[in-house]
Amino acid sequence: EDQVTQSPEALRLQEGESSSLNCSYTVSGLRGLFWYRQDPGKGPEFLFTLYSAGEEKEKERLKATLTKKESFLHITAPKPEDSATYLCAVRPTTGGFKTIFGAGTRLFVKA
């Protein structure tokens, strides 16, 4: 069964304290892995798409990396405005456009 597991469930950081969020996945074949950010009361907002192991993408303080079994979202010198829930999702090679989301990691950054 295709599955996505994110850890930790919640992460509390001080401003400037770098860390990483983990997304482990089990799929028969990976078409793409997505990272989204979700703020309270809003819909998820797209951050990155990764397609193959070894791929990396960056945006401001965020960098996403991908291996054959997991993805990491690295946050460098976070600011309070980075506080949000970060969702990981995978699109298997089977199932067309079907996308499976993880439960998310709630990030709190304190000033």
Place this chain on the structure above:
Amino acid sequence: DAGVIQSPRHEVTEMGQEVTLRCKPISGHNSLFWYRQTMMRGLELLIYFNNNVPIDDSGMPEDRFSAKMPNASFSTLKIQPSEPRDSAVYFCASSSSSGGAYNEQFFGPGTRLTVL
């Protein structure tokens, strides 16, 4: 572009009533997705359409749920009759699939449904 538009933003209804949620995807997008989000189960895909045709409705919880996409700019998700366990935030998302690429989804603001 206004993004994905959903209405209503909030809906409070009584058990047994019919509920209709509406979605207008981003112009030019040919895939549309309905999701449900709860604290217990996270974000679950209910159904998705490609070129207005339902492709996978395996996530629809039961026959009380139905979805339609009569044209490229409008979709509805209907619950009849509604039950308290249907209380959740329902998101609509749209995406394009040009040139064989499977692009990211753009989400609407969601409809928060409360069934009393």
